[in-house]
Amino acid sequence: MAYSATPIFYDDVANLISFAVLILSLVVQAVALIHCVTQRGDGFQAIGTLPKGAWLAILAVCIILTLLGVGGGATGLFGLIGVAAALIYLLDVRPGLRDLSDGKGFW
Incomplete structure (x- = not known):
């Protein structure tokens, strides 16, 4: 008899977790996109990465x-690719641009 209430509770928790993952995914992607928009275009070539237009296209499409x-939301294929692209930008490109603008350089 106790098993009859389990699927109802499970669905509510699963929907709540999926919504939280979606919000977190969109926030990470939005931060990466906004940072990319506010940077100078020549800095991307100076650190040896994709041009600014390519990063803008990748992040915006994702x-x-x-x-x-599309593809299952934040936990689907495109959602995971979008989070991966945003994290690559935030953890690789952003520090390079920051070092370049500080004048210290990373090379």
Whole structure:
């Protein structure tokens, strides 16, 4: 008899966790996109990465696909690719741009 209430509770918790993951995914992707928009274009060439336009296209398409829920939302294929692209930008490109603007350089 106790098993009859389990699926109802499970669905509520699963939906809540999925919504929290979606919000977190969109926030990470939005931060990466906003940072990319505010940077100078010549800095991307100076640190030896993709041009600014390519990063803008990648991040914008990924956030749109995640927002529309294509491929399963934040936990689907495109959502995970979007988070991966945003994290690569935030953890690799952003520090390079910051070092370049500080004048210290990372080389």
